[in-house]
Amino acid sequence: MARPLARSLAPLTEESLPGLILRLAHRLERSPARIAELCGLNGHQNRLSAHYLMALPDDLTQAFAISSHLHTDEVRTLTLSCFASAYPPLGSVRLDGSRNTAAARKMWAAGLSRSYCPACLAGDGSTVQNLYGGPWRLRWHLPVSFACTAHHRLLARSCPQCDGTPNQPANTERQGLITQRTTSGLHPAQCRHLATSDGAGQRRPAAMCAARLDRPQAAAILSGCDLRQLIALQARIDRHLLPGPHSLTVTGPGPDPGFFPDLIAAAQLIRLAWPESARFAPSALLAELIDRHLASAAEQRAALAPGQHARHTWAAPTDPLECGALLVTADCLLGENASDDSGLVERVQPLAVAAFTRHPANIGAALRRMDFSPHLARALAPRLNGFYRAGGHRPAVRVPSRHSTFSIDHVPARSFPRSGSSPTSAPF
Ligand SMILES: [Zn+2]
Ligand SMILES: [Zn+2]
Known part of the structure; x- marks a missing residue:
C-alpha cells in the first residue's frame, strides 16, 4: 500500500x-x-x-x-x-521490451530514449526549477518533436561529453523507464550513462558520465531561413498535439485527424522516392541532411544478417535535425492547401511512380499499414491500386474520383476524414 x-x-x-x-x-x-x-x-x-x-x-x-x-x-x-487522441500513431503500441520499442519506433509512435532541449532542462529561473531542474518534456518522446519553439532551437540528441543518448542503455541493460535507475545522487539533468574510460583511456567501468545536459550547447548549423521554417513547422505540430484555447476557437477549424497520418505518409514517400523527391526540400542543406539519413539507414540495412528484419527502414530518423529536415520536406510536398486535390496529385504522382518502380516488394505492405486522409489517398490511389493489381491482391483503397460527392462510404478503411469533408458538411 x-x-x-x-x-x-x-x-x-x-x-x-x-x-x-x-x-x-x-x-x-x-x-x-x-x-x-x-x-x-x-x-x-x-x-x-x-x-x-x-x-x-x-x-x-x-x-x-x-x-x-x-x-x-x-x-x-x-x-x-x-496525446493518444491527438497523435494517432500512439493508438495501438506497447512500449515494453526491445521488440515493442522497435515496433513503436517503426510506427512513428514514441521512443523511450529522448531528445532534449538544454535550455528547458536548465529551468525557467523559478526557485523550484533552480533547485530541482526544469522539465523533461513528455512530447520529446514523440518522433515529431525535433525543435523547441520556446528557445528557438533544434533539440539535442546526445550527451556532449559521452555521446550517449538519454535513457538509451549503452550496455545490455534492458531499456526501461529510467536507465541506471538504482543510481542516486544525480541531478535530473545529469547524464546517466556509464563512462567506460576516462580521458586518458583508462577503463573506469563503474563511473557515471554525469555530464550536465542543461548547459548551453552549440546550436545546429542552419541558415536563419531553414531554422525559421523548421520552428514554424514544429509550432504547427505542437498546436495539433496540444490543442489549447488559442488554437481551437469556436469558429475556427476543429482538430484535423489527418494531419499526422498525412505528414508521416508523405515523409515515407519522400524517402522511398529519393532523390526525385529532393526538389521538395526547402534548401540544399536540408536535402543533404535527408541524404545523410538515408545513407546511414542503407548502411544499417546492409549490415543486417540474412533473415534479420530491417526494423529501421520505416522508423523516424533519430537525429532531430534529420527528422526536422524530412518532415519539413514532407510538409512542402503536401502543400499549404490540403484540399487542393489537383495540385496534390501533380506533386505526389511522380513520386509514387518512382517509389513503386523502385521498391515493388515492400512498398505495398508498408502502405497497407499506413493511415492517411482521403485527399492523400486520392493522390496515391491510381498507383496503389495499380500495384495491388500487379501484385495479385485486391485493391485495398477504394477512393472516389475528384468529381464525385464525398460520403463516408468513400473513406478508405483505416483512414481519417478531414474536418470539413464529413458527410454532414458535404454539399449534397
Ligand atoms: Zn526549450
Ligand atoms: Zn554522458
Whole structure:
C-alpha cells in the first residue's frame, strides 16, 4: 500500500513521468528505483516498466497520486496517453521490451530514449526549477518533436561529453523507464550513462558520465531561413498535439485527424522516392541532411544478417535535425492547401511512380499499414491500386474520383476524414 512521501513536487508543464521521478529522487535524495518503490510503481521482478510512459494502470495511478500528493488527473498528464487522441500513431503500441520499442519506433509512435532541449532542462529561473531542474518534456518522446519553439532551437540528441543518448542503455541493460535507475545522487539533468574510460583511456567501468545536459550547447548549423521554417513547422505540430484555447476557437477549424497520418505518409514517400523527391526540400542543406539519413539507414540495412528484419527502414530518423529536415520536406510536398486535390496529385504522382518502380516488394505492405486522409489517398490511389493489381491482391483503397460527392462510404478503411469533408458538411 502506497503511503504519502515526506515531500513531493508539483509536476511542471508537460513534464513526463520519468522526469518527475528524477526530480523527486533528487529532492528526496533517493534513487529513482527507490522513489518508484515508495510510490507503488515497482512491478514484476522489481522492474520499472517502460510501458508506464504510455499509460499507468488505474490502480497504479491511484497509488502514485497518493504517494506524490497529486490528483489522479495530474498523474494522467504525465504519460503519453494524454496525446493518444491527438497523435494517432500512439493508438495501438506497447512500449515494453526491445521488440515493442522497435515496433513503436517503426510506427512513428514514441521512443523511450529522448531528445532534449538544454535550455528547458536548465529551468525557467523559478526557485523550484533552480533547485530541482526544469522539465523533461513528455512530447520529446514523440518522433515529431525535433525543435523547441520556446528557445528557438533544434533539440539535442546526445550527451556532449559521452555521446550517449538519454535513457538509451549503452550496455545490455534492458531499456526501461529510467536507465541506471538504482543510481542516486544525480541531478535530473545529469547524464546517466556509464563512462567506460576516462580521458586518458583508462577503463573506469563503474563511473557515471554525469555530464550536465542543461548547459548551453552549440546550436545546429542552419541558415536563419531553414531554422525559421523548421520552428514554424514544429509550432504547427505542437498546436495539433496540444490543442489549447488559442488554437481551437469556436469558429475556427476543429482538430484535423489527418494531419499526422498525412505528414508521416508523405515523409515515407519522400524517402522511398529519393532523390526525385529532393526538389521538395526547402534548401540544399536540408536535402543533404535527408541524404545523410538515408545513407546511414542503407548502411544499417546492409549490415543486417540474412533473415534479420530491417526494423529501421520505416522508423523516424533519430537525429532531430534529420527528422526536422524530412518532415519539413514532407510538409512542402503536401502543400499549404490540403484540399487542393489537383495540385496534390501533380506533386505526389511522380513520386509514387518512382517509389513503386523502385521498391515493388515492400512498398505495398508498408502502405497497407499506413493511415492517411482521403485527399492523400486520392493522390496515391491510381498507383496503389495499380500495384495491388500487379501484385495479385485486391485493391485495398477504394477512393472516389475528384468529381464525385464525398460520403463516408468513400473513406478508405483505416483512414481519417478531414474536418470539413464529413458527410454532414458535404454539399449534397
Ligand atoms: Zn526549450
Ligand atoms: Zn554522458
